[in-house]
Amino acid sequence: MKKIGITTNVPIEVLLAAGFQPVDLNNIFISDPDPERLIKIAEKSGFPINCCGWIKGIYGVCMEYNIDTVMCVTNGDCSNTVMLMEVLRHKGLKAIPFAYPEQPDKSAMQKTLQKLAAELGTTLEEAEDVRKQLEPTRVLADRLDSLAWQDNKVSGFENHLWLVSASDFNGNYNEYRKQLQAVIDNAKKRRPYAEETLRLAYIGVPSVYGKELYRFTENNGARIVYNEIQRQFAMTQPVNSLAEQYTVYTYPYSIKNRIDDIQRELEKRKIDGIIHYVQAFCYRGIGGIIFKDVLKLPILTLEGNDIFCLDQHIRTRIEAFIDILKRKPDM
Numbered sequence: 470m471k472k473i474g475i476t477t478n479v480p481i482e483v484l485l486a487a488g489f490q491p492v493d494l495n496n497i498f499i500s501d502p503d504p505e506r507l508i509k510i511a512e513k514s515g516f517p518i519n520c521c522g523w524i525k526g527i528y529g530v531c532m533e534y535n536i537d538t539v540m541c542v543t544n545g546d547c548s549n550t551v552m553l554m555e556v557l558r559h560k561g562l563k564a565i566p567f568a569y570p571e572q573p574d575k576s577a578m579q580k581t582l583q584k585l586a587a588e589l590g591t592t593l594e595e596a597e598d599v600r601k602q603l604e605p606t607r608v609l610a611d612r613l614d615s616l617a618w619q620d621n622k623v624s625g626f627e628n629h630l631w632l633v634s635a636s637d638f639n640g641n642y643n644e645y646r647k648q649l650q651a652v653i654d655n656a657k658k659r660r661p662y663a664e665e666t667l668r669l670a671y672i673g674v675p676s677v678y679g680k681e682l683y684r685f686t687e688n689n690g691a692r693i694v695y696n697e698i699q700r701q702f703a704m705t706q707p708v709n710s711l712a713e714q715y716t717v718y719t720y721p722y723s724i725k726n727r728i729d730d731i732q733r734e735l736e737k738r739k740i741d742g743i744i745h746y747v748q749a750f751c752y753r754g755i756g757g758i759i760f761k762d763v764l765k766l767p768i769l770t771l772e773g774n775d776i777f778c779l780d781q782h783i784r785t786r787i788e789a790f791i792d793i794l795k796r797k798p799d800m
């Protein structure tokens with residue numbers, strides 16, 4: 470199968486039906502042993518210092534990992550991707566644009582998917598067959614998520630990792646399913662986390678801190694039991710069609726759709742406090758104004774850039790936040 474880089478979640482069922490192997494460039498960037506090096510490659514090529522690290526990382530991955538075809542999401546993700554696409558084309562890569570409809574409207578999504586399928590030389594019917602093949606894997610991802618928040622047997626990082634990896638199923642969905650099944654079988658035998666551990670939600674784009682953020686909160690008596698965007702990436706809700714799957718997916722649309730989903734999960738998962746991660750220079754950070762207004766729980770906003778670990782300043786802020794939650798009268 471021919472590899473195709475993706476800049477965020479796209480309808481991978483259509484790509485797979487067309488004979489492509491989707492590869493999430495974000496996941497390659499963040500799991501690279503030296504992600505700073507990939508950012509430096511972009512900066513040496515002229516990407517400004519005040520451009521988001523993920524965009525620069527994606528560019529670095531394209532240059533370093535010999536990616537020659539990329540699907541760039543031009544509506545429903547990030548305006549920086551539009552210019553990234555131009556630069557990739559200028560560098561000789563094939564860049565295929567994909568635009569989510571403005572609204573989560575099923576018939577608009579259906580037309581968008583049909584157009585994409587035709588462009589890639591497949592049909593929506595073939596893509597629907599792939600959706601059905603992927604269904605058991607998405608059900609397993611949902612099972613892992615409930616082992617995190619309901620059974621309290623899966624760590625916040627495991628939950629993050631398996632859900633975020635569902636954007637491309639690590640390049641092989643059969644292998645992903647086998648490995649995830651093994652993790653679930655093992656997790657079921659574990660002793661649950663202590664009842665008194667605080668329960669945190671993580672909202673916003675995945676952070677540059679990786680495992681360290683989750684470990685640090687757990688070492689301080691608080692566990693992330695809800696990873697908002699990562700859960701969205703895994704598309705675990707049962708659906709009857711691809712058009713439905715990509716309209717109940719909240720990430721590309723208005724923040725209101727995200728808030729409805731977040732509020733439902735905060736209540737269901739009995740969350741005590743929220744970590745809102747924002748990436749430096751990302752327009753999505755402005756949405757924090759709305760989150761602080763409408764979400765009725767304490768929120769800690771963390772802004773990360775291109776330092777891939779928790780520095781002392783951030784550690785202190787997290788410790789203080791957890792301390793405040795522990796002192797709340799109803800805790």
Ligand code: SF4
Nearest residue numbers: 521523524547748751
């Ligand atoms: S973090 Fe924000 S600015 Fe960066 S790629 Fe994602 S949406 Fe774009």
